[in-house]
Amino acid sequence: MNLRNILVPIGLVVLMIAAYRSASWPGVAAVAGGIIMWGLLHFTRLMSIMKKASNRPIGYVGSAVMLNVKLRPKVALVHVIAMTRSLGLRLSEEGQSPEIYRWTDGTNSSVTCEFVNGRLMKWELQRPQQTDDAALSAPDTSTQTPT
Template identity: 60%
Template sequence: MNLRKFLIPLGIVVLVIAAWRAYGPQGILTVSGGLVMWGLLHYTRLMNVMQKARHNPIGYVGSAVMLNAKLKPGVNLMHVMAMTRALGEQLSAEGQEPEVYRWTDGTKSHVTCKFFNGRLASWELVRPAPGEEPAAES
């Protein structure tokens, strides 16, 4: 169960009630302004990540080895997209858990990431052997 679905709205409601009790209508206006600013900051970050990602092919990363070194468990998909500056190649069926994405570099090394509830759970770096031709995937 994803508690964020319940805790964030509950926290907002508690914040609005506390603002009402402390400052009345002025408190609600202040909290509402802060929440709108918070939403706009997230929207702006999403748009910046997507604008940077549009210049690279889907599933491409400059260096799979460097991506592997930078990944940490628990980060969200948007954070990984910001690091790679590209959308990942989706390997899992849409809407299926875990979501599986792959990023490949120019040397055919690739990082396959698994996301549970939108958070990075595990990843795997695969590097082809020197002189080995990569196998065709179906």
């Protein structure tokens, strides 16, 4: 079980008790207003992230390589959705842990992310294999000398 699910409500109750002891009911009203404002800010942020994600195809990202660079361990799924501005393509079964999502860009490069309890644990960048035709048509800059 996530310890945060226990500590946050206990902390809020302790804060309300401290507000009552220091300023009676006006203190409780002030702290309750702050808690409600905090909740509304998080709700507004979540809704704006989801609104932006609804405008893109599921599992699409502008650049999988740039997403791979920006990812860090223990980042929340909501933050990854905010970075990609797209919902990931679910590869795991509904309700199964770990949750596995994939984001793919226009060059068929993709990042597969594994989330445990809503936090990023590991990810992998997959890039398509270059064919020999593409390698031959690209100019070789390693042998050129500046003029």
